[in-house]
Amino acid sequence: MRQALPGVLIAIALAALARGMAQQIAQGAIGLPKIPLSPVMCAVLLGMLWRNSIGVPVWATSGLNWTMHRLLRVGIALVGLRLTLGGAGAIALTALPVALICLSVALVAGIAIARLLTVPRRLGLLLAIGTAVCGCTAVVAMSPVIRARHAETAFAVTCVVLFGCIAMLLYPWVAAHFFAASPVHAGIFLGTAIHDTSQVIGASLIYSQQNAAPAALAAASVAKLLRNLSIAVLIPVAAWLTQRAQERDGGANLDPAAAASAGRTPLVPFFVIAFVGFILLRTIGDALFPPAGGWQAVINTGYTASDLFLTCGMTAVGLSVSFTDMWRIGWRPLAAGFVVATLVGSCSLLLNLGMVRWL
Template sequence: MNLIQGLSLAGLLAVVSVALAQQLGGLLSPLIFAILFGLVIGNLLPALSQGKWQPGLEFCKKRLLRIGVAFYGINITLQQVAEVGAGALVVDILMLGSTLFIAWWLGRRWLGLDGPTALLVGSGSAICGAAAILAAEPVLRARPQQTAMAVGTVVLFGTLAMLLYPLFYPWLGLSPQAMGIYTGATIHEVAQVVAAGSAMGDEVARVAIISKLTRVMMLAPVLLLLGYLLSRGSDNAPAARAPLPWFAFGFVAVVVANSLLSLPAAWVDAIRHLDTWALTMAMAALGLSTQLGALRAVGIKPLLLAGILFLHLTLGGLIVTHMAAGWL
């Protein structure tokens, strides 16, 4: 099986995406640029997602993606999680759990969405944006158009939150530490959290990043939960079982190793860069394989669900953060 053509194409889009993200100072994740470039090129030149290109693109979307998710844990240590205290952990858990519950219940019962679509939108909103959606995609057996639609909601509402939080910060009645926790617990992407936190000051940014990475650490147990929820959905056969997400356990192992071992800084930095490339190539391959006609078939309901989750995160998160102020 020839992988070179597809891998080279995804790698080229990853190079452009990473370079553009760096030029913008990390305002947006390279994963976002990668899927956008992939969508444009894949729809203008659909032959690039077929034939000799397909094996390499499939390798990126499956194996390279799983490797990237596992090593994403290099960004987190248990010491960072402990640093923000019990209050931040409470806010993170409450917002993550409630967001997933609303996505599953509202998406399925009220909007009539299928299980994978509802949970993809929910995981992107609840955990860490596009990276969480990519991680959940193989567990949920989602179609490329469902995944691409979910990523689009992260781009829209995560960017909106990134712009609004610094504007409203002076009127929210939160200390810098509390604002950091609120920001990290409710904005979608890590890059968006960094941008919003930096606009509100160094202390807010520091706490926001740690709070966000605490959410990211919950990715592994959430993947197991998503597989369980989908296996109980009416659109699956009773005997259907979600695949075991080995990469989720790999993610936890990397977090623990990064916390307990004194890894050389150069190693950690190299792993982070390689991991970014792996996930960016996976996102580029996803975009190349997704046709806009299939996205239209998904409809507007996922966008409506994402909007409701955005309101829950911003308003509900603010209430929860104020209530948890005693622990902060």
């Protein structure tokens, strides 16, 4: 932990600066028009600007990785305190058909477009899985299962980061335009249209903060949880299909390191289980304790901690985005990733608009 401390402190300092900047801009205190700018959006943009202008020192890398992968996921898990089983169940029933259709579109379109653009089969599958399920987590989990090469995994992660970050910064404004009167559908749109869990949480926080609509964060979290759970089905299916394919071609083109690590990745990320656990805790606590007093103080503390952890984590996400790395992977994987991301976002938008209008 001592080795990680410098990077953690950098993330905290930039997050605090981003919150201050967002406040000043929102109040029009620095000579700019009053703009309700989210602290999370400021944090991500500030992190990206810092990484691609000043750079990130090597001694800060481990701490920033810890902030992005550990602290951020604790913040995501704590979002579960905003929900009870009844509330989560109602959102899940609405979000489930949207999530399933978007998942299917991403998988089918990702594989088909990758084949059309002659992107390698395993890279195409990783792009499809990353867009369909849970972004970088899904790519890293699926990579050893399908025996992908390290370069293919790196390319897929880069595409997920690029298009997920673009969606994270753009889609909150789209949601505000189309779902101004329905924050739940705004959250479901963000939760089913954006790649990675961290990016979904970042986008829903931006929407919630700029539109004073906390329900969007809870709805986006539940919709994303449904997508995350699908990995528990997709990984065994992919493993079986890969095994059959390798039996047919005699094991050619395997990456030995990927093959050795297959099966080590858990089917469901721990933070997803923790998220459900906090929903259960909130449900039981609401049933046992009065709405005011000590229990409410616990909930408020959870809210505050979640917001702080998420803002610091999203700052670290911004600090991880290298524009130089984006352009090294070639136009074909980028084109495939862009088309699939656009199709999934459009599909989610149309489905949610239909539900708002006709249901």
